[in-house]
Amino acid sequence: MTEFDSELMEFGRSGIAAIVGRTNVGKSTLVNHLLGEKVSIVSDTVQTTRNVIRAILTEERGQLVFLDTPGVHKAEGELGKNLNKAARSAVQGTDVILLVLDASTRPELEDDGWFRRITREEVPCIIALNKSDRKPDRSAEYKQLWEEICQEKESIVQPVWASVSALHGDGMAELLGILFEHVPAGPPLFPEDILTDYPRKLNIADVIREKLFHRLHAELPHAVAVWVESIDEQEKKWTVEASIYVERHSQKGIVIGEKGRLLKWVREQAEKELYEMYGVRFKLKLWVKVEKDWRKNFWILKKLGYA
Ligand SMILES: Nc1nc2c(ncn2[C@@H]2O[C@H](COP(=O)(O)OP(=O)(O)OP(=O)(O)O)[C@@H](O)[C@H]2O)c(=O)[nH]1
Ligand SMILES: [Mg+2]
CATH class of the missing domain: 3.40.50.300 (P-loop containing nucleotide triphosphate hydrolases)
Known part of the structure; x- marks a missing residue:
């Protein structure tokens, strides 16, 4: 052998x-x-x-x-x-x-x-x-x-x-x-019960962004970024505060939607999916913020992990 x-x-x-x-x-x-x-x-x-x-x-x-x-x-x-x-x-x-x-x-x-x-x-x-x-x-x-x-x-x-x-x-x-x-013989690189090492904060932000993408069209998705500010992990419920960045005031209105309906839909869909992912109830608090030209701002790109 x-x-x-x-x-x-x-x-x-x-x-x-x-x-x-x-x-x-x-x-x-x-x-x-x-x-x-x-x-x-x-x-x-x-x-x-x-x-x-x-x-x-x-x-x-x-x-x-x-x-x-x-x-x-x-x-x-x-x-x-x-x-x-x-x-x-x-x-x-x-x-x-x-x-x-x-x-x-x-x-x-x-x-x-x-x-x-x-x-x-x-x-x-x-x-x-x-x-x-x-x-x-x-x-x-x-x-x-x-x-x-x-x-x-x-x-x-x-x-x-x-x-x-x-x-x-x-x-x-x-x-x-x-x-x-096509991979070599050898021991596992990660413990067997790990599915991803993607940080929880980034994953939660991505789930929110995915729901936004399902409702936003044309160029708007590219102008949107989500950043999770905090996660309060209580036994029965996790409360998450997140900012949704857009580049212009007009975009803020679109993301919030008429009578806040679009944002409410995004929140509910994301809460549902996060519950399925983590097995714990979520309460999302979402804020839409205008951050002019964030896509050109090195520090914001870096914070989001895009730079
Ligand atoms: N009909 C069909 N649609 C698919 C299939 N695989 C993916 N899609 C659809 O293609 C679209 C893009 O899928 P993603 O998995 O986000 O593609 P991606 O390559 O990761 O895209 P980026 O992250 O933008 O690079 C989604 O609407 C998917 O549902 C497939 O096998 N058949
Ligand atoms: Mg992809």
């Missing part, structure tokens, strides 16, 4: 998988489905994920630590640029890269960019063609683009392709099998 075999028998396999790709392709949906729990917020707005979120799956086979990253998107301003940078650098030091594509839409510039990046990678790469439940299926276009880029770059990298639907859970077992095959 080799040293590798004996380690495998003792611990199984474990490693870090960076989940990358264009914005809105379904990276966070995929992470949530692979874990069977919601750890990362989801919406149909671009650049929903704003921090790199670690999600940890522990099984008998071993442990996979997923890094859910902000989706790469044509950057407008500091926030967008910082998110793109965070996504690109998340790949460093990981054991496997999982590139997610939206197989129901045409390849875009960002997909092309990730393909080029991968041709230079030494770590194994898996490409998930997501949204397989949707028509049309443009998988062949992605594969062709990959071939063209490989020829141009004279790359010998050979990714493993998988077709999945993160929304419906199709192809998840196969994908997990492939991921475990």
Whole structure:
């Protein structure tokens, strides 16, 4: 028996998988489905994920630590640029890269960019063609683009392709099998009962932001940030005070809504979801604050973990 075999028998396999790709392709949906729990917020707005979120799956086979990253998107301003940078650098030091594509839409510039990046990678790469439940299926276009880029770059990298639907859970077992095959033998990196090390304050803020994103349209979501000021954890109820930053007075009115209805809906939906997540009742106190040009303010971006 080799040293590798004996380690495998003792611990199984474990490693870090960076989940990358264009914005809105379904990276966070995929992470949530692979874990069977919601750890990362989801919406149909671009650049929903704003921090790199670690999600940890522990099984008998071993442990996979997923890094859910902000989706790469044509950057407008500091926030967008910082998110793109965070996504690109998340790949460093990981054991496997999982590139997610939206197989129901045409390849875009960002997909092309990730393909080029991968041709230079030494770590194994898996490409998930997501949204397989949707028509049309443009998988062949992605594969062709990959071939063209490989020829141009004279790359010998050979990714493993998988077709999945993160929304419906199709192809998840196969994908997990492939991921475990590509990480090294070794002990788990985190204790087995940990699902994420994402700070509670940031998670609560994200849940509130997700509910806001479901009701806000056009450019407004990008002008919104949520910061949890305090959490008072009593045995029966946790009281959370949070600020919702907007950039202009007119946006404040929209976020509050007519007779405060929109904000009330956000509060109720977030309280409900947080109760399901943490198993304790929540009382949210939300304040909408105008913070002019917060997206250009380094200190605010830093506080929110976006810089
Ligand atoms: N039909 C279908 N929709 C999906 C699937 N996976 C994700 N979606 C939807 O795609 C949208 C974006 O999903 P997210 O998981 O937030 O995408 P993301 O890649 O994490 O996006 P960013 O965080 O902005 O980079 C949401 O509306 C999801 O419900 C899928 O397999 N099928
Ligand atoms: Mg996301």
